[in-house]
Amino acid sequence: MSSISKYFQDIQEEMVHWRRLIHQYPEPAWCEFGTAAFVAQSLKQWDFTVYMGEELICDERMNLPANESLDKFYTQAMERADLDQEILEKTKGGYTAVAGVIDRGDGPVKVFRFDMDALPVSESRSNEHFPFANNFTSAYNGYMHACGHDVHSAIGLGFAKYLAEHKDNFKGRIILLFQPAEEGLGGMAAVVKHPLFSNVDEAYGFHVWANKEQGEFICGTYGQLASKKFDVTITGKASHAALAPEKGINAMLPAAEIILSLEKLKSEFPRHIRLNVGQMQAGTARNIVCPEAQLKIETRAGDTKTRDQLYSASIKTIEAISKKYACQCKVNLVGEAESAASSVDLAQSIQQMARAAGLFTNCLEGELHNTYSEDFCTLMNHVQNTGGKAVFMGIGASNDSGTHHQTNFDISEEVMWKMASVLANVVS
Numbered sequence: 001m002s003s004i005s006k007y008f009q010d011i012q013e014e015m016v017h018w019r020r021l022i023h024q025y026p027e028p029a030w031c032e033f034g035t036a037a038f039v040a041q042s043l044k045q046w047d048f049t050v051y052m053g054e055e056l057i058c059d060e061r062m063n064l065p066a067n068e069s070l071d072k073f074y075t076q077a078m079e080r081a082d083l084d085q086e087i088l089e090k091t092k093g094g095y096t097a098v099a100g101v102i103d104r105g106d107g108p109v110k111v112f113r114f115d116m117d118a119l120p121v122s123e124s125r126s127n128e129h130f131p132f133a134n135n136f137t138s139a140y141n142g143y144m145h146a147c148g149h150d151v152h153s154a155i156g157l158g159f160a161k162y163l164a165e166h167k168d169n170f171k172g173r174i175i176l177l178f179q180p181a182e183e184g185l186g187g188m189a190a191v192v193k194h195p196l197f198s199n200v201d202e203a204y205g206f207h208v209w210a211n212k213e214q215g216e217f218i219c220g221t222y223g224q225l226a227s228k229k230f231d232v233t234i235t236g237k238a239s240h241a242a243l244a245p246e247k248g249i250n251a252m253l254p255a256a257e258i259i260l261s262l263e264k265l266k267s268e269f270p271r272h273i274r275l276n277v278g279q280m281q282a283g284t285a286r287n288i289v290c291p292e293a294q295l296k297i298e299t300r301a302g303d304t305k306t307r308d309q310l311y312s313a314s315i316k317t318i319e320a321i322s323k324k325y326a327c328q329c330k331v332n333l334v335g336e337a338e339s340a341a342s343s344v345d346l347a348q349s350i351q352q353m354a355r356a357a358g359l360f361t362n363c364l365e366g367e368l369h370n371t372y373s374e375d376f377c378t379l380m381n382h383v384q385n386t387g388g389k390a391v392f393m394g395i396g397a398s399n400d401s402g403t404h405h406q407t408n409f410d411i412s413e414e415v416m417w418k419m420a421s422v423l424a425n426v427v428s
């Protein structure tokens with residue numbers, strides 16, 4: 001076994017400890033206060049130069065939660081005895097991105113991305129559920145690390161520890177980016193324009209997959225769907241439904257017509273596009289003409305250009321129908337991701353390295369992933385457009401429990417030392 005694999009097997013227990021700690025405090029997009037503070041204080045302890053808080057956020061934070069939610073999660077993080085309060089304070093208000101940088105003179109700039117956000121999913125309390133049976137279920141009601149970002153963050157910490165202890169093994173600059181808000185898409189857009197990411201030679205991202213067998217490793221993915229997620233508010237006018245219905249403007253009528261028209265709009269686009277009105281909220285009472293309707297909509301497509309065309313056509317439809325009913329309409333973009341493809345030669349070199357390391361039984365060079373969107377694509381495109389290379393990997397981690405975003409989601413922790421070994425091999 002290589003010395004790298006041996007190193008990560010030796011610290012596997014420590015990585016598992018971090019994973020379970022992070023799992024217990026699941027924080028949704030832009031509320032990753034405790035997780036970010038824990039990551040930052042660990043990086044500082046290992047002598048990384050840490051960028052965090054307002055200094056790292058350089059663009060609009062899409063879909064920032066209401067102050068109430070931000071305050072709730074921040075207060076919960078403040079109650080934790082294991083966090084450095086001074087570091088935690090830098091995240092206040094939803095500034096939850098963290099980057100740790102280590103410089104080793106001339107050489108390539110490599111970025112590694114780890115996501116930290118959890119989901120509004122209530123965690124299973126069944127004895128069959130590994131985290132429950134082993135006493136590390138979510139301490140925050142209604143929230144859960146149901147996608148494995150706790151595992152990603154813990155792998156990132158293991159990798160950071162390795163780097164700190166093996167400074168002579170690599171040259172150049174290494175940036176570990178712990179990003180917020182992957183799930184809603186938009187966390188990456190808020191940090192990607194930071195000068196830290198302006199001259200990147202290689203960028204690496206990965207995901208653990210509960211729906212793929214252990215032993216399977218995907219060295220590069222392509223075809224992630226480009227997506228735009230947006231909220232629409234249609235404003236009409238309230239009025240007594242019996243005394244003066246003619247004085248009101250019913251906002252539900254354009255909302256209903258919009259839903260039907262968007263359904264029809266799909267047929268004008270290639271079959272693989274996705275357009276979904278996932279939620280409608282409207283009205284105040286039975287006897288009041290409905291003054292406001294809200295729609296939550298997402299569009300996805302295999303390439304960024306089609307996504308933009310689909311988005312523009314949707315907005316045009318929404319505006320025209322609102323106008324027809326004399327309603328105001330406001331569109332708020334809450335998340336977006338681009339389509340992207342891994343750099344093939346980078347994926348090939350990872351495949352060679354992973355095969356040589358003997359970590360997996362099945363190493364695929366590349367895989368088409370056209371059923372989900374991934375916020376890493378924003379960094380991937382940014383790096384590729386500025387002359388660098390980027391790759392998104394996947395590691396099979398099934399332990400026969402629930403799959404992603406489900407209440408009984410879980411993965412095999414065994415994959416942690418293997419994934420960390422891949423990252424360490426990339427810099428060595």
Ligand SMILES: [Zn+2]
Pocket residue numbers: 146147183404405
């Ligand atoms: Zn997810």
Ligand SMILES: [Zn+2]
Pocket residue numbers: 147148149207
């Ligand atoms: Zn995920």
